[in-house]
Amino acid sequence: MSLIRFAAASAIALAAASAAQANEPVKIGMITTLSGPAGYLGQDIRDGFQLAIDAEGGTLGGVPVTVMVEDDALKPGNGRQIADRFLNNDGVKLFTGIVFSNVAGATVPDIVDNGAIYVSPNAAPSNFAGKECHENYFVVSWQNDSLHESAGQNASNLSYSNAFVLAPNYQAGKDAIAGFKRFFKGEIVGEVYTRLDQTDFAAEMAQIRDAKPDVVFQFHPGGLGISFLRQYQQAGLLETVPMVVAEPSMDGVILNAVGDAAIGINVSSHWNADFDNPANKQFVAAWNKAYDRPITYYASQGYDTALAIASALRATGGNLHELDAFREALRKADFQSVRGDFAFGPNQHPVQDWYALKVVAGEDGKPVLKTGEKILDDHSDAYVAECSL
Numbered sequence: 001m002s003l004i005r006f007a008a009a010s011a012i013a014l015a016a017a018s019a020a021q022a023n024e025p026v027k028i029g030m031i032t033t034l035s036g037p038a039g040y041l042g043q044d045i046r047d048g049f050q051l052a053i054d055a056e057g058g059t060l061g062g063v064p065v066t067v068m069v070e071d072d073a074l075k076p077g078n079g080r081q082i083a084d085r086f087l088n089n090d091g092v093k094l095f096t097g098i099v100f101s102n103v104a105g106a107t108v109p110d111i112v113d114n115g116a117i118y119v120s121p122n123a124a125p126s127n128f129a130g131k132e133c134h135e136n137y138f139v140v141s142w143q144n145d146s147l148h149e150s151a152g153q154n155a156s157n158l159s160y161s162n163a164f165v166l167a168p169n170y171q172a173g174k175d176a177i178a179g180f181k182r183f184f185k186g187e188i189v190g191e192v193y194t195r196l197d198q199t200d201f202a203a204e205m206a207q208i209r210d211a212k213p214d215v216v217f218q219f220h221p222g223g224l225g226i227s228f229l230r231q232y233q234q235a236g237l238l239e240t241v242p243m244v245v246a247e248p249s250m251d252g253v254i255l256n257a258v259g260d261a262a263i264g265i266n267v268s269s270h271w272n273a274d275f276d277n278p279a280n281k282q283f284v285a286a287w288n289k290a291y292d293r294p295i296t297y298y299a300s301q302g303y304d305t306a307l308a309i310a311s312a313l314r315a316t317g318g319n320l321h322e323l324d325a326f327r328e329a330l331r332k333a334d335f336q337s338v339r340g341d342f343a344f345g346p347n348q349h350p351v352q353d354w355y356a357l358k359v360v361a362g363e364d365g366k367p368v369l370k371t372g373e374k375i376l377d378d379h380s381d382a383y384v385a386e387c388s389l
Helices: 003-023 041-053 078-087 101-114 145-158 169-182 202-211 223-234 252-262 280-288 297-315 323-331
Strands: 026-033 065-070 095-096 117-120 137-139 164-166 189-192 214-216 245-248 266-269 349-361 367-379
Touching: 003 189, 026 041, 026 078, 041 065, 041 280, 041 297, 065 078, 078 101, 095 297, 101 117, 101 169, 117 297, 117 323, 145 169, 145 214, 145 245, 145 266, 145 349, 145 367, 164 169, 164 202, 169 189, 169 323, 189 202, 202 223, 214 245, 252 349, 252 367, 266 367, 280 297, 297 323
Parallel strands: 026 065, 026 095, 095 117, 117 137, 164 189, 164 214, 245 266
Antiparallel strands: 266 349, 349 367
Protein backbone atom coordinates (compact mmCIF):
# COMPACT_ATOMS: atom_id res chain seq x y z
CA MET A 1 0.00 0.00 0.00
CA SER A 2 1.35 3.45 -0.94
CA LEU A 3 1.83 6.14 1.67
CA ILE A 4 -1.02 8.15 0.14
CA ARG A 5 -3.41 5.18 0.30
CA PHE A 6 -2.27 4.37 3.83
CA ALA A 7 -2.85 7.97 4.95
CA ALA A 8 -6.29 8.01 3.34
CA ALA A 9 -7.23 4.70 4.94
CA SER A 10 -6.03 5.93 8.34
CA ALA A 11 -8.06 9.13 7.98
CA ILE A 12 -11.19 7.16 7.10
CA ALA A 13 -10.64 4.82 10.05
CA LEU A 14 -10.10 7.74 12.38
CA ALA A 15 -13.24 9.49 11.13
CA ALA A 16 -15.25 6.30 11.56
CA ALA A 17 -13.95 5.87 15.10
CA SER A 18 -14.81 9.48 15.92
CA ALA A 19 -18.30 9.07 14.51
CA ALA A 20 -18.83 5.89 16.51
CA GLN A 21 -17.60 7.66 19.63
CA ALA A 22 -19.92 10.59 18.92
CA ASN A 23 -22.89 8.19 18.81
CA GLU A 24 -22.02 6.70 22.19
CA PRO A 25 -23.93 8.13 25.16
CA VAL A 26 -21.99 10.53 27.36
CA LYS A 27 -21.25 8.84 30.68
CA ILE A 28 -22.16 10.82 33.79
CA GLY A 29 -20.81 9.50 37.07
CA MET A 30 -23.20 10.21 39.94
CA ILE A 31 -21.71 9.62 43.38
CA THR A 32 -24.33 10.32 46.03
CA THR A 33 -25.73 9.27 49.41
CA LEU A 34 -28.57 6.79 48.93
CA SER A 35 -28.61 4.88 52.23
CA GLY A 36 -29.00 5.69 55.92
CA PRO A 37 -31.06 8.51 57.50
CA ALA A 38 -29.76 10.96 54.88
CA GLY A 39 -30.40 8.62 51.97
CA TYR A 40 -33.42 10.53 50.71
CA LEU A 41 -31.21 13.55 49.96
CA GLY A 42 -29.25 11.63 47.34
CA GLN A 43 -32.35 9.86 46.10
CA ASP A 44 -34.03 13.19 45.44
CA ILE A 45 -30.95 14.57 43.65
CA ARG A 46 -30.81 11.42 41.52
CA ASP A 47 -34.52 11.46 40.71
CA GLY A 48 -34.64 15.21 40.03
CA PHE A 49 -31.69 14.79 37.66
CA GLN A 50 -33.47 11.90 35.94
CA LEU A 51 -36.64 13.97 35.43
CA ALA A 52 -34.70 16.35 33.19
CA ILE A 53 -33.40 13.40 31.16
CA ASP A 54 -36.87 11.88 30.88
CA ALA A 55 -38.27 15.23 29.69
CA GLU A 56 -35.82 15.03 26.76
CA GLY A 57 -36.54 11.40 25.98
CA GLY A 58 -33.26 10.08 27.36
CA THR A 59 -30.96 12.92 26.35
CA LEU A 60 -29.55 16.12 27.82
CA GLY A 61 -29.21 18.95 25.36
CA GLY A 62 -30.09 16.48 22.61
CA VAL A 63 -27.08 14.32 23.53
CA PRO A 64 -27.70 10.72 24.69
CA VAL A 65 -26.45 10.18 28.24
CA THR A 66 -25.89 7.24 30.57
CA VAL A 67 -26.01 8.04 34.29
CA MET A 68 -23.91 5.69 36.40
CA VAL A 69 -25.16 5.95 39.99
CA GLU A 70 -23.27 4.72 43.07
CA ASP A 71 -24.02 5.06 46.80
CA ASP A 72 -21.20 6.58 48.87
CA ALA A 73 -23.11 5.72 52.09
CA LEU A 74 -21.89 9.08 53.50
CA LYS A 75 -18.35 7.69 53.72
CA PRO A 76 -15.54 9.80 52.20
CA GLY A 77 -13.45 6.72 51.43
CA ASN A 78 -16.32 5.19 49.47
CA GLY A 79 -16.72 8.34 47.41
CA ARG A 80 -13.05 8.42 46.53
CA GLN A 81 -13.01 4.73 45.55
CA ILE A 82 -16.06 5.12 43.33
CA ALA A 83 -14.53 8.16 41.63
CA ASP A 84 -11.30 6.26 41.00
CA ARG A 85 -13.19 3.37 39.41
CA PHE A 86 -15.30 5.67 37.25
CA LEU A 87 -12.22 7.59 36.09
CA ASN A 88 -9.86 4.72 35.42
CA ASN A 89 -12.11 1.79 34.55
CA ASP A 90 -15.07 3.49 32.89
CA GLY A 91 -13.47 6.59 31.36
CA VAL A 92 -16.00 8.96 32.93
CA LYS A 93 -15.22 12.64 32.28
CA LEU A 94 -18.31 14.25 33.83
CA PHE A 95 -19.36 13.85 37.48
CA THR A 96 -22.09 15.04 39.84
CA GLY A 97 -24.20 13.95 42.81
CA ILE A 98 -22.28 14.43 46.06
CA VAL A 99 -24.49 15.49 48.99
CA PHE A 100 -22.11 15.94 51.92
CA SER A 101 -19.06 18.20 52.13
CA ASN A 102 -16.85 15.63 53.86
CA VAL A 103 -17.39 13.26 50.93
CA ALA A 104 -16.78 16.10 48.47
CA GLY A 105 -13.54 17.02 50.24
CA ALA A 106 -12.18 13.51 49.76
CA THR A 107 -13.49 12.99 46.23
CA VAL A 108 -13.64 16.19 44.18
CA PRO A 109 -9.87 16.94 44.06
CA ASP A 110 -9.13 13.57 42.45
CA ILE A 111 -11.87 14.14 39.87
CA VAL A 112 -10.86 17.62 38.76
CA ASP A 113 -7.10 16.99 38.95
CA ASN A 114 -7.55 14.05 36.56
CA GLY A 115 -9.05 16.23 33.85
CA ALA A 116 -12.73 15.54 34.53
CA ILE A 117 -15.56 18.01 35.20
CA TYR A 118 -17.47 18.01 38.48
CA VAL A 119 -20.84 19.83 38.72
CA SER A 120 -22.17 19.93 42.28
CA PRO A 121 -25.91 19.66 42.96
CA ASN A 122 -25.44 20.23 46.69
CA ALA A 123 -22.20 20.21 48.71
CA ALA A 124 -20.09 23.36 48.25
CA PRO A 125 -17.42 23.71 50.96
CA SER A 126 -15.75 27.07 51.49
CA ASN A 127 -12.22 25.98 50.54
CA PHE A 128 -13.32 24.98 47.03
CA ALA A 129 -14.95 28.38 46.53
CA GLY A 130 -11.82 30.35 47.39
CA LYS A 131 -8.14 29.50 47.26
CA GLU A 132 -8.74 25.91 46.12
CA CYS A 133 -11.16 26.78 43.31
CA HIS A 134 -10.60 24.83 40.09
CA GLU A 135 -11.55 25.43 36.48
CA ASN A 136 -13.16 21.97 36.32
CA TYR A 137 -15.32 22.52 39.41
CA PHE A 138 -18.81 24.06 39.17
CA VAL A 139 -21.57 24.42 41.76
CA VAL A 140 -25.25 24.72 40.84
CA SER A 141 -26.75 24.67 44.35
CA TRP A 142 -25.10 27.38 46.51
CA GLN A 143 -21.89 27.91 48.43
CA ASN A 144 -22.23 26.43 51.93
CA ASP A 145 -21.81 29.75 53.74
CA SER A 146 -24.13 31.73 51.49
CA LEU A 147 -26.91 29.24 52.15
CA HIS A 148 -26.80 30.15 55.85
CA GLU A 149 -25.94 33.79 55.32
CA SER A 150 -29.53 34.01 54.12
CA ALA A 151 -30.72 32.66 57.48
CA GLY A 152 -28.56 35.21 59.33
CA GLN A 153 -30.03 38.01 57.24
CA ASN A 154 -33.53 36.66 57.82
CA ALA A 155 -32.97 36.60 61.61
CA SER A 156 -31.71 40.18 61.48
CA ASN A 157 -34.70 41.26 59.40
CA LEU A 158 -36.96 39.68 62.02
CA SER A 159 -35.26 41.87 64.67
CA TYR A 160 -33.86 39.11 66.86
CA SER A 161 -31.10 40.51 69.09
CA ASN A 162 -29.32 37.28 70.11
CA ALA A 163 -29.12 33.70 68.90
CA PHE A 164 -28.02 30.21 69.92
CA VAL A 165 -26.44 28.35 66.98
CA LEU A 166 -25.87 24.63 66.39
CA ALA A 167 -24.52 22.49 63.54
CA PRO A 168 -22.71 19.17 63.05
CA ASN A 169 -18.93 19.20 63.48
CA TYR A 170 -17.82 18.84 59.85
CA GLN A 171 -17.01 21.27 57.04
CA ALA A 172 -20.58 22.09 56.05
CA GLY A 173 -21.53 22.60 59.69
CA LYS A 174 -18.62 24.97 60.25
CA ASP A 175 -19.51 26.83 57.04
CA ALA A 176 -23.13 27.02 58.21
CA ILE A 177 -22.36 28.73 61.48
CA ALA A 178 -19.76 30.99 59.84
CA GLY A 179 -22.31 32.04 57.23
CA PHE A 180 -25.07 32.71 59.77
CA LYS A 181 -22.76 34.76 62.01
CA ARG A 182 -21.48 36.77 59.04
CA PHE A 183 -24.95 38.21 58.32
CA PHE A 184 -26.60 38.11 61.75
CA LYS A 185 -26.29 41.52 63.38
CA GLY A 186 -27.08 40.35 66.93
CA GLU A 187 -25.13 38.56 69.64
CA ILE A 188 -24.31 34.83 69.67
CA VAL A 189 -25.11 33.52 73.18
CA GLY A 190 -24.25 29.88 72.48
CA GLU A 191 -22.37 27.95 69.79
CA VAL A 192 -22.47 24.15 69.74
CA TYR A 193 -21.10 21.58 67.28
CA THR A 194 -22.91 18.25 67.32
CA ARG A 195 -21.82 14.89 65.90
CA LEU A 196 -22.72 14.07 62.32
CA ASP A 197 -24.24 10.77 63.50
CA GLN A 198 -25.97 12.19 66.60
CA THR A 199 -29.54 11.17 67.42
CA ASP A 200 -29.92 12.33 71.04
CA PHE A 201 -29.90 16.11 71.54
CA ALA A 202 -31.00 16.22 75.19
CA ALA A 203 -27.81 17.95 76.33
CA GLU A 204 -28.16 20.60 73.62
CA MET A 205 -31.80 21.21 74.57
CA ALA A 206 -30.71 21.87 78.16
CA GLN A 207 -28.04 24.32 76.97
CA ILE A 208 -30.57 26.21 74.87
CA ARG A 209 -33.00 26.40 77.78
CA ASP A 210 -30.29 27.74 80.09
CA ALA A 211 -29.10 30.34 77.54
CA LYS A 212 -32.63 31.75 77.01
CA PRO A 213 -31.88 33.06 73.47
CA ASP A 214 -34.25 35.16 71.38
CA VAL A 215 -33.91 32.65 68.54
CA VAL A 216 -32.22 29.37 67.63
CA PHE A 217 -30.41 28.75 64.36
CA GLN A 218 -29.61 25.13 63.62
CA PHE A 219 -28.31 23.24 60.59
CA HIS A 220 -29.12 19.52 60.70
CA PRO A 221 -29.91 18.02 57.27
CA GLY A 222 -31.90 14.86 56.57
CA GLY A 223 -32.64 12.50 59.43
CA LEU A 224 -30.64 14.67 61.82
CA GLY A 225 -33.09 17.51 61.25
CA ILE A 226 -36.10 15.29 61.92
CA SER A 227 -34.59 14.08 65.20
CA PHE A 228 -33.57 17.59 66.28
CA LEU A 229 -36.96 19.16 65.60
CA ARG A 230 -38.91 16.37 67.29
CA GLN A 231 -36.76 16.65 70.40
CA TYR A 232 -36.97 20.46 70.30
CA GLN A 233 -40.75 20.15 70.39
CA GLN A 234 -40.72 17.46 73.08
CA ALA A 235 -38.52 19.69 75.23
CA GLY A 236 -41.19 22.40 75.02
CA LEU A 237 -38.82 24.83 73.32
CA LEU A 238 -40.92 25.48 70.21
CA GLU A 239 -43.44 27.34 72.36
CA THR A 240 -40.81 29.56 73.98
CA VAL A 241 -37.82 29.94 71.62
CA PRO A 242 -38.52 30.56 67.90
CA MET A 243 -36.33 29.04 65.23
CA VAL A 244 -34.76 30.49 62.07
CA VAL A 245 -33.17 28.01 59.68
CA ALA A 246 -31.96 27.64 56.11
CA GLU A 247 -33.58 25.20 53.73
CA PRO A 248 -31.73 21.94 54.62
CA SER A 249 -33.21 22.08 58.13
CA MET A 250 -36.78 22.30 56.81
CA ASP A 251 -37.12 20.42 53.53
CA GLY A 252 -40.31 18.73 52.36
CA VAL A 253 -39.49 15.41 54.03
CA ILE A 254 -38.65 17.00 57.40
CA LEU A 255 -41.82 19.10 57.18
CA ASN A 256 -43.89 16.00 56.42
CA ALA A 257 -42.27 14.11 59.33
CA VAL A 258 -42.73 16.76 62.04
CA GLY A 259 -46.11 18.07 60.84
CA ASP A 260 -47.86 20.84 62.77
CA ALA A 261 -44.88 21.23 65.11
CA ALA A 262 -43.10 23.08 62.30
CA ILE A 263 -45.78 25.78 61.89
CA GLY A 264 -44.30 29.20 62.50
CA ILE A 265 -40.68 28.30 61.77
CA ASN A 266 -38.89 30.85 59.58
CA VAL A 267 -36.89 29.44 56.70
CA SER A 268 -34.67 30.98 54.01
CA SER A 269 -34.24 29.44 50.59
CA HIS A 270 -33.24 29.96 46.96
CA TRP A 271 -36.20 27.80 45.82
CA ASN A 272 -39.69 26.78 46.84
CA ALA A 273 -42.39 24.68 45.22
CA ASP A 274 -44.63 27.74 44.92
CA PHE A 275 -42.20 29.75 42.75
CA ASP A 276 -44.21 31.14 39.84
CA ASN A 277 -42.06 30.59 36.76
CA PRO A 278 -42.56 28.22 33.77
CA ALA A 279 -39.50 26.03 34.49
CA ASN A 280 -40.54 25.46 38.10
CA LYS A 281 -44.15 24.74 37.22
CA GLN A 282 -42.98 22.13 34.73
CA PHE A 283 -40.61 20.59 37.26
CA VAL A 284 -43.12 20.44 40.11
CA ALA A 285 -45.79 18.92 37.86
CA ALA A 286 -43.35 16.30 36.54
CA TRP A 287 -42.20 15.42 40.06
CA ASN A 288 -45.73 15.05 41.41
CA LYS A 289 -46.66 12.85 38.47
CA ALA A 290 -43.57 10.63 38.74
CA TYR A 291 -43.08 10.26 42.49
CA ASP A 292 -45.41 9.70 45.41
CA ARG A 293 -43.34 11.61 47.98
CA PRO A 294 -42.66 15.20 49.05
CA ILE A 295 -40.70 17.44 46.72
CA THR A 296 -37.48 18.88 48.19
CA TYR A 297 -34.78 21.44 47.53
CA TYR A 298 -32.46 18.55 46.72
CA ALA A 299 -34.74 17.40 43.91
CA SER A 300 -34.82 20.93 42.48
CA GLN A 301 -31.03 21.14 42.62
CA GLY A 302 -30.64 17.78 40.90
CA TYR A 303 -33.00 18.96 38.17
CA ASP A 304 -31.21 22.29 37.72
CA THR A 305 -27.84 20.52 37.62
CA ALA A 306 -29.09 18.35 34.77
CA LEU A 307 -30.34 21.46 32.94
CA ALA A 308 -26.96 23.16 33.37
CA ILE A 309 -25.14 20.12 32.03
CA ALA A 310 -27.64 19.90 29.17
CA SER A 311 -26.86 23.48 28.15
CA ALA A 312 -23.15 22.67 27.83
CA LEU A 313 -23.74 19.37 26.05
CA ARG A 314 -26.03 21.10 23.57
CA ALA A 315 -23.47 23.81 22.82
CA THR A 316 -20.60 21.33 22.33
CA GLY A 317 -22.43 18.41 20.77
CA GLY A 318 -21.46 16.32 23.76
CA ASN A 319 -17.73 16.55 23.02
CA LEU A 320 -15.93 16.22 26.38
CA HIS A 321 -12.53 15.93 24.74
CA GLU A 322 -12.52 19.70 24.20
CA LEU A 323 -12.80 20.69 27.84
CA ASP A 324 -12.13 24.38 27.23
CA ALA A 325 -15.22 24.61 25.03
CA PHE A 326 -17.33 22.58 27.46
CA ARG A 327 -16.28 24.73 30.42
CA GLU A 328 -17.01 27.91 28.50
CA ALA A 329 -20.46 26.63 27.55
CA LEU A 330 -21.20 25.62 31.15
CA ARG A 331 -20.11 29.03 32.50
CA LYS A 332 -22.78 30.74 30.37
CA ALA A 333 -25.53 28.98 32.38
CA ASP A 334 -27.77 29.07 29.31
CA PHE A 335 -30.80 27.38 30.86
CA GLN A 336 -34.04 28.33 32.63
CA SER A 337 -33.54 27.55 36.31
CA VAL A 338 -36.47 26.45 38.45
CA ARG A 339 -35.41 29.11 40.98
CA GLY A 340 -35.60 31.99 38.47
CA ASP A 341 -32.52 34.15 37.90
CA PHE A 342 -29.27 32.19 37.97
CA ALA A 343 -25.69 32.87 36.91
CA PHE A 344 -22.24 31.55 37.74
CA GLY A 345 -19.90 33.96 39.49
CA PRO A 346 -16.15 34.18 38.74
CA ASN A 347 -15.48 31.20 41.03
CA GLN A 348 -18.13 29.13 39.20
CA HIS A 349 -20.54 29.22 42.15
CA PRO A 350 -24.09 30.62 41.92
CA VAL A 351 -25.16 34.23 41.95
CA GLN A 352 -28.83 34.10 42.91
CA ASP A 353 -31.67 35.51 45.01
CA TRP A 354 -32.69 34.30 48.49
CA TYR A 355 -36.18 34.43 49.97
CA ALA A 356 -37.88 34.33 53.36
CA LEU A 357 -40.22 31.36 53.72
CA LYS A 358 -42.48 30.44 56.62
CA VAL A 359 -44.21 27.23 57.61
CA VAL A 360 -47.96 27.90 57.65
CA ALA A 361 -51.13 25.83 57.62
CA GLY A 362 -52.16 25.14 54.03
CA GLU A 363 -55.68 25.18 52.59
CA ASP A 364 -56.05 21.51 53.58
CA GLY A 365 -54.76 22.21 57.08
CA LYS A 366 -51.42 20.52 56.47
CA PRO A 367 -48.26 22.60 57.00
CA VAL A 368 -46.64 24.05 53.90
CA LEU A 369 -43.78 26.40 53.13
CA LYS A 370 -45.00 29.76 51.85
CA THR A 371 -42.67 32.18 50.08
CA GLY A 372 -42.50 35.74 51.37
CA GLU A 373 -40.14 38.63 50.71
CA LYS A 374 -36.76 38.54 49.02
CA ILE A 375 -33.90 38.55 51.56
CA LEU A 376 -30.83 38.85 49.34
CA ASP A 377 -30.62 39.98 45.72
CA ASP A 378 -28.05 38.55 43.24
CA HIS A 379 -26.10 37.15 46.18
CA SER A 380 -22.70 35.54 45.62
CA ASP A 381 -20.40 34.21 48.36
CA ALA A 382 -17.69 35.41 50.71
CA TYR A 383 -14.81 33.59 49.02
CA VAL A 384 -15.07 34.67 45.39
CA ALA A 385 -12.26 37.24 45.73
CA GLU A 386 -9.86 34.48 46.86
CA CYS A 387 -10.40 32.48 43.66
CA SER A 388 -7.85 33.05 40.91
CA LEU A 389 -9.87 31.75 37.95
